[in-house]
Amino acid sequence: MALAAQPDPGTHPAPSPRGALATTACMETLQVGYLHAVAAAAGCTLSQPFPDNGIDWHVSHSAPGHTVDDEVTIKVQLKATYQIPPRPPGPAFPFTLDNAHLVKLARTPVAVHRILVVMLVPRARDDWLRARHDGLDLRHCCYWTNLAGHPVTGRRRTTVRIPTTRVFDDRALCAIMGRVGAGGTP
Numbered sequence: 001m002a003l004a005a006q007p008d009p010g011t012h013p014a015p016s017p018r019g020a021l022a023t024t025a026c027m028e029t030l031q032v033g034y035l036h037a038v039a040a041a042a043g044c045t046l047s048q049p050f051p052d053n054g055i056d057w058h059v060s061h062s063a064p065g066h067t068v069d070d071e072v073t074i075k076v077q078l079k080a081t082y083q084i085p086p087r088p089p090g091p092a093f094p095f096t097l098d099n100a101h102l103v104k105l106a107r108t109p110v111a112v113h114r115i116l117v118v119m120l121v122p123r124a125r126d127d128w129l130r131a132r133h134d135g136l137d138l139r140h141c142c143y144w145t146n147l148a149g150h151p152v153t154g155r156r157r158t159t160v161r162i163p164t165t166r167v168f169d170d171r172a173l174c175a176i177m178g179r180v181g182a183g184g185t186p
Contacts (some may be wrong), residue, residue: 011058018125027080031119034138034168035059035078041170044177054104059173066181074180075112077105080119081186088120092161093143099152102160105131106150111134113186116160117144117168142168144176144185 039046039059043146047058055075062071084093097116105114110160121128130137143162152158166172176186 023082025124026081026125027082027121027173028078029117030121030138031078031080031117031142034080034119034142035076035117035157038136038142038168038170038173042173042177046165054101058069058112059177061174061177062180063177063181065178066171068181068183072177072181073112074176074186075114076118077101078116078119079116080121084120084122086120086122088164090164092163095162096154096157096159098157099154102147102150102158104150105147106152108148113146113148115144115146115186116162117142119160144168144172144186 035057036046043061045060045124045177047060049055049058054077058073058076059076060071060073064070066072078098079095081095084095105116107114109179120140121137125141130178143164145160145162146158150158150160180186
């Protein structure tokens with residue numbers, strides 16, 4: 001049995017060449033990984049509608065405290081951008097959506113609530129992940145908003161505001177599901 005040479009602990013291995021997949025496609029994959037991690041930590045199940053018809057994922061949550069049903073579901077539309085820096089200043093950052101997407105997300109009333117989750121990623125793929133012996137960091141962050149009732153204001157695209165206080169993590173997802181499970185909105 002041959003042993004592979006190990007790099008000297010004081011040096012860093014040369015970066016491996018990345019595949020030729022378009023950056024936007026890689027961003028989509030990264031945000032799906034983020035969603036899966038959040039859903040797993042929150043105890044939720046995921047399903048992907050086929051075809052997606054403008055909604056990327058259905059997230060379901062079962063809990064004895066839900067009063068409207070034993071399991072509640074929300075629809076999630078994922079978006080990602082590297083054009084907004086991490087930790088955006090102020091109470092919200094602007095994000096532009098095609099009007100067709102906004103109409104789908106803003107519809108009221110609905111039987112199943114919808115949220116938009118926007119991931120801010122570093123421009124360079126080398127900065128997306130940090131793996132260590134004690135953890136894996138995905139960078140930078142996802143934020144969520146409920147756009148129900150939001151008006152279309154542009155001719156083809158509309159800019160919406162994403163609150164910086166609404167970090168999308170497992171606690172936020174459980175809180176969203178708790179409100180929906182009580183008959184409220186996300």
